[in-house]
Amino acid sequence: MQDPAHATGTILTIDLDAVAANYRLLSETAAGAECAGVVKADGYGLGAIPVVRALAAAGCRTFFVAHLGEALAIRDAAPEATIAVLNGAAPGAEAEFAEHRLLPVLNSLQAIAAWAAQGTEDGTRLPAILHIDTGMSRLGLSDTELDRVADDPALLDGIEIKWLMSHLAVAEEPAHPLNAEQHARFEAARARLPSAPTSLANSSGIFLGPDYRYDLVRPGAALYGVNPQPSAANAMKHVVRLEAPILQLRSIDSPRTVGYGATHRVTGVSKIATIPVGYADGYLRSLSGRGHAFLGGHKVPLVGRVSMDLITLDVTGVPDTVAHPGAMVELICERYTVDAIGADAGTMGYEILTSLGARYARRYVGGGA
C-alpha cells in the first residue's frame, strides 16, 4: 500500500475477495456457460493487474480489454489466459497480437482480411472473435458485411473463430423490446455463418435468462459491485470504499459563502469540514451541492462546488467528538454505493468507477493480496 500521508490521508480500499465472490455468483448464475472477466479501463478503474490475479484465482480464464496496450499490461498476470481485445488490432498491429497470443475481436471485413493474412504469414489458423452488430451500431459487422461473409465463408478460411459475439444495448431493462430483437438478429446471423461457440451477454444480459447466455458470458461492471438488475436489490458484493480525513473543520457564525462561485451561503451557526478529495480524483464536479458522505454514522451533505482537490461537507449536526480534524469520512461505502453516487452525479456507477483517481493511497484486501 502507498503511504496515505502522501495522499493527505485519503485511502481507496478495493476488496478483491468481493470481486472474486461476484465472479463466482455470476458464473453460477450463468450455469453451463463459461464466465469471462471484462477488465478494460484498468479493471474499471480498480487496477487491472490485481483484479486479473483475483479473477484468475477464482477460476476465470478469459479476459476482455479494449486496447492492445491493456492486453499487454495484463499478459504477465495471466500467462495462460485467453485475452481478447474488443477494439481489434489497429492496422499493422496484427503481428504483435499474434506474438502475445491475443485474440482480436474482428469488427469489419478489413479486420478479417488482415487477421487471415497474419495467419497465412505465420503458417497457422489464428484464433479470433467475430463480432456481429445486432443493435448497438457501434462495432461489429453490419448487415451488408454479414451478407458478404455469409455468401463467401471462404473469407474466414484462415481464421479459427473461437467465438461469434454480439453486444446488448439495453440489457439492464429486461422489458425493452430491443433485447428480443437483438437476440433474434444474433440467432439469424449465427445460422448463416460457419458453426462456432457464441457469446452475447454482458453483466445485465446474464439475468435476461438462459436464452441469452450462450457459451460465454462477459460480465464487467457487476464484478465491481454495480447492480446488474437496477430494478431489484443488488446481489453483488460491495467492492470499493473511499475514505478521507477531515483536513480542516471550520465553525462559521456570521454569514459566509463556501467555495468557488460563492454558490453556497451559510446563514446560521455552522460547521464546515474540508476533505482532500476533488474532481481531479474523479469525484465528479456534477456532485456539487448534490453528493453526501458519512461521518461516524451521520449522513453529511456536500455543500458548495466540488473543487479540483477538495470538497466541503456540512457537519453542523455532528458532535465535536465525532467531527474533528483527522476524523475519517466515508465517501464511497455500502451506504453510498457507486450506483447511488452515479445517480446523484447525473451519470451511473460505471463512470464513478472508471474515474477513480490516481492520487489515492490504494489498499487491496483479500484475493491473496
Place this chain on the structure above:
Amino acid sequence: MQDPAHATGTILTIDLDAVAANYRLLSETAAGAECAGVVKADGYGLGAIPVVRALAAAGCRTFFVAHLGEALAIRDAAPEATIAVLNGAAPGAEAEFAEHRLLPVLNSLQAIAAWAAQGTEDGTRLPAILHIDTGMSRLGLSDTELDRVADDPALLDGIEIKWLMSHLAVAEEPAHPLNAEQHARFEAARARLPSAPTSLANSSGIFLGPDYRYDLVRPGAALYGVNPQPSAANAMKHVVRLEAPILQLRSIDSPRTVGYGATHRVTGVSKIATIPVGYADGYLRSLSGRGHAFLGGHKVPLVGRVSMDLITLDVTGVPDTVAHPGAMVELICERYTVDAIGADAGTMGYEILTSLGARYARRYVGGGA
C-alpha cells in the same frame, strides 16, 4: 512517445512550448510579482514532470501541488525549486516535508504548532506559507484563528513565513463584489501579522489588476490554455490536442438505434463513425448527444451515449474520401477547446483537463522534449 497502436490509434498531443508561452505571458502581465506554476493534479492532467521541466526552463522557480506525494514526484525534475504543498502536511509527515525541502501551506493552528515543533527538532526556522481564509471557507485560518495568531505572534516564532497567502473564490467574475471583500480582508489580515511577502491571485486574479498581484501570483489553469477571462477572447495559447481514428464506419439505411439505451434513432440514410475514446478516457459521459468533433474541417456531432471506451459520430454529410476507417478525428483542438467541451459537458475546462485519461498515446512537443 507510447505506441499509438497500443491505444487503438488515439494520440494526445501536449504542446510544452505553448505552456511556456502562457507562463511568460502571465509572468509579464503580473509585472513585478514572481510568477509560480500550479502543477497539482499531475500538472492538470498533462503530466507533472514534463510540465515542471518546461516551466522551469521558462524561468519558473516556485511550484504548487496539493499533496505530499505530488511534491515528491516532481522533486527530481526541479531540484532547486521551491515546492509548496497546498493541503499542508498530514500529522506526522512534517519530517518528510523538511527532508525534501518542501513548503507546507499552514492552514490551521495545529499545522502551525506542528511545523514549529519540526523546526525546533531540526534546530532551524523552517519555511512555510501561512494561509488566511478570506472567503472560500475551505482551507486557511478562520477569523478566530487569525485573532489567536495576531494576539500571540510568538506562535509563529519558529517558522519563516515565506509568503502570507489567501485564495480567491470568484476571480473569473471581475464585477463580483466578493473579490473586493476578499482583498479587503486580506489587507486587514496582513496588517495584523508579522511582515511577510504576500500572494493572492490565481490565473484569473492576475487580470483583476495590480492590487491583486502582490509578491507572488499562482496561475494554474491558464498555463494549460483555459481562458482566465471568460468574458474576453482567450489570450492563452492552446495546449492540448486529442485525435483518434475512425475505428469503424457504418452506413445505415434502415431505422436503427445507436449505442446504449437506444437513445439515438437513425431514420434516414446515415453514416456513423465509431471512435475508440470513451468516458473511461475522461471524455465525460455528460457529453452524450451534446459534444462534437472535427473531421477534415467538417464539424460532426456526437450521437447517442458516450460508452466506456467508444463514442459514435454522425458523419453523414462528410464525403467518403474524408470519412473512412483510419481517418483521424479531432476531439480536442483549437476549434473545440477544453473550455468549449467543458461547457458542453455542463462543467468547465479544468475538469476536462484533469480527467484526460491514461490510455492515450501521449506525445509531448516543444519544451526541449
